[in-house]
Amino acid sequence: MIKQLLSISWKVTAISILSVSLAACGNTDKPAATSAPADKGKETTAPAAAKSNYPEKALSIIAPSGAGGGWDMTARTIAKVLSDTKAVDKPVTVENKPGGGGAVFMAEYATKDVKDNYKLFVSSPPILINHLKKEGNTPYGFNDTTPLAQLTKDYGAVAVAANSKYKDLKSLLDDMKADPTKLTVAGGSAPGSMDHLVSILPAFKYGIDPKKVKYVSYDGGGEAVTALLGGNADVLGTDASSLDQYVKAGKIRILAVAAPARLGGNLKDVPTMKEQGIDAEFLIWRGIFGPKNMSADAKSYWEDTLKKMVESDTWKKEMEANNWETDYKNGDDFKTFLVQQETQLKDMLTALGMQK
Numbered sequence: 001m002i003k004q005l006l007s008i009s010w011k012v013t014a015i016s017i018l019s020v021s022l023a024a025c026g027n028t029d030k031p032a033a034t035s036a037p038a039d040k041g042k043e044t045t046a047p048a049a050a051k052s053n054y055p056e057k058a059l060s061i062i063a064p065s066g067a068g069g070g071w072d073m074t075a076r077t078i079a080k081v082l083s084d085t086k087a088v089d090k091p092v093t094v095e096n097k098p099g100g101g102g103a104v105f106m107a108e109y110a111t112k113d114v115k116d117n118y119k120l121f122v123s124s125p126p127i128l129i130n131h132l133k134k135e136g137n138t139p140y141g142f143n144d145t146t147p148l149a150q151l152t153k154d155y156g157a158v159a160v161a162a163n164s165k166y167k168d169l170k171s172l173l174d175d176m177k178a179d180p181t182k183l184t185v186a187g188g189s190a191p192g193s194m195d196h197l198v199s200i201l202p203a204f205k206y207g208i209d210p211k212k213v214k215y216v217s218y219d220g221g222g223e224a225v226t227a228l229l230g231g232n233a234d235v236l237g238t239d240a241s242s243l244d245q246y247v248k249a250g251k252i253r254i255l256a257v258a259a260p261a262r263l264g265g266n267l268k269d270v271p272t273m274k275e276q277g278i279d280a281e282f283l284i285w286r287g288i289f290g291p292k293n294m295s296a297d298a299k300s301y302w303e304d305t306l307k308k309m310v311e312s313d314t315w316k317k318e319m320e321a322n323n324w325e326t327d328y329k330n331g332d333d334f335k336t337f338l339v340q341q342e343t344q345l346k347d348m349l350t351a352l353g354m355q356k
Contacts, residue, residue, distance in 0.1 A: 052297035055118065058091040061288070062121035064105035066098040068222020069188050070154070070242040073322065074122045074286045078151070081315050087305050098219035101189035103130045103138040110144035114291050117298035120148070124239075124286045126194045128342045132349055133192035134356045142338050145289040146299060149306040150334045152319070153327035156198030156258035156282035157240035157270075161228055162251055169256040169276045172235065173206045180212035186233035188221035192354045195224070198258065198282050199237025200352070202273055205280045210352050228252065239284045240267060244323045258282035265323040285327065285341075287334055303331050 063075040072094070079092040097105045102123060113119050123142075131141035158169060166172045176183055180203075187195025196217070200210040216233060218224040221242045227233045229251060236243075236252070240263060246252045247266050256273045257263055258281050263270065273280045290302065309315055310328045319326050329337060349355040 052301070054295070054298050054301050055088065055090045057118060058093065059088065059118050059120070060093050060095050062105060062109075062119065063094060063096050064098065064102035064121060064123065065096065065188065066218075066220030066223055067096055068225070068242075069220035070124065070239045070284075070286065071102075071122050072096060072220065072222070073242060074152070077318050077322065078122070078288065078309070081309055081312065081318055082305070085309065085312050085314050087309055087312075096220075100138075101130060101193045101217070101219075102126050103140075103190070106130070106138055106140040106144070110140040110292065114293045115295075116291050117295055120288055120290050120302070122286060122288050124154075124194065124284055125341065125345065126189055127289075128338065128345050129193045129197070129349070130190070132342065132346050132356060133354050134349075135190075135192050135354070137356045142289070142335070142342075144292050146292060146294040146331070147334045147338060148288050148290050148299070148302045148331050149310075150285050150287040150327060150329035150337065151306070151310060152286045152324045154239045154241045154284040154286065154324060155263070156201070156284060157238060157243055157254050158199065158202060158256050158258075158273075159228070159236045159238070159243055159246075159252045159254045160234065161231075162253050164234070164253060166255060167253070168271075169202060169273060169278060172255060173203060173208065173278070176203055176213065177206060177208050180208055181214050183214065183234040184232070185213055185215045185235045185237060186218060186224040186227045187215060187237050188218050188224040190217045191215055192349070193217075194284065195221070195238050197348065197352075198239075198284075199235065201258065201280045201282055202256065202278045204352065205273075205278050225252070240270075241322055241324050243267075263323065265320070267323060285337075287329075299331065 061075045061079055063072040065071045075094045079094050082088045082092050127142050130138045160166050185199045187199055189195040196215050200213050203213055204210045218227060221238045224236055225246060228236045240257045243254055244266050254270045256276055257270050258273050260281060262272060310326055
């Protein structure tokens with residue numbers, strides 16, 4: 001009996017010891033069991049996005065006109081400020097690609113350079129007008145680009161050579177009204193485009209049939225000024241700021257600016273069209289664009305860089321030197337504005353019988 005009890009006791013003790021041992025083994029295995037999901041979680045965590053290296057090579061800014069005009073001056077000013085402020089650590093060059101008031105360049109850019117992040121270009125209202133007008137119409141417009149920023153604002157101006165008999169806008173318009181074919185008007189863009197609209201707007205407001213005004217187009221404001229100074233044109237219609245250097249040199253006389261108030265600098269004494277009884281204004285913006293399929297990192301880079309550029313003292317000095325006014329809009333705001341101005345220009349061209 002005693003032997004049987006001792007046997008049972010040892011069996012119970014052995015079972016107890018085995019249970020404790022198994023429990024102890026189970027406790028030491030728990031951390032290993034819980035570590036597997038943690039390791040699995042680490043494996044599924046997405047790596048940090050790689051930092052963009054854009055730009056990695058030289059960049060170019062295209063002026064879709066000849067040298068000396070507003071686009072050329074704008075492109076060169078941007079390149080100069082970017083370089084002087086070291087905002088871009090790669091070379092920035094300017095290329096002139098004239099033809100059709102920007103239409104020739106746009107045809108190439110909108111079809112061949114749609115992904116070229118290293119080729120930007122400057123433009124102004126002609127990118128809208130060329131797409132809306134009837135003559136010389138192009139199928140390509142701002143919707144075939146990536147608007148990056150509006151940078152400046154300017155106004156239309158009507159000028160004559162310094163030795164011209166015309167001293168004010170009204171005397172010029174009186175002669176033009178008597179015989180619209182008597183005077184030759186020059187501009188740096190194609191018929192129906194910006195310089196043409198600037199030239200004929202005061203005539204239209206004065207009751208002159210704009211279709212009868214003799215307008216001759218040149219590739220860029222520089223060539224148009226040369227025609228005026230060479231006696232091949234009597235009048236010039238263009239943007240006021242591009243004439244600043246010629247006014248300073250005493251080569252031309254600006255009869256009026258299409259601005260709501262007089263401008264500053266060398267043009268401070270030039271009266272507005274409204275001062276002379278002609279209710280006409282023409283706002284000329286200048287902006288910079290990239291290709292339609294520009295990468296997100298390139299677009300972000302340029303929007304940040306251009307915003308810093310216009311806030312720099314170097315840019316402000318260039319604005320003052322060129323008699324320009326900064327009017328910055330970021331890419332999204334710029335695009336919204338372009339849609340609005342496109343509607344306004346279409347209405348103007350329709351009134352002048354030049355819409356497509």
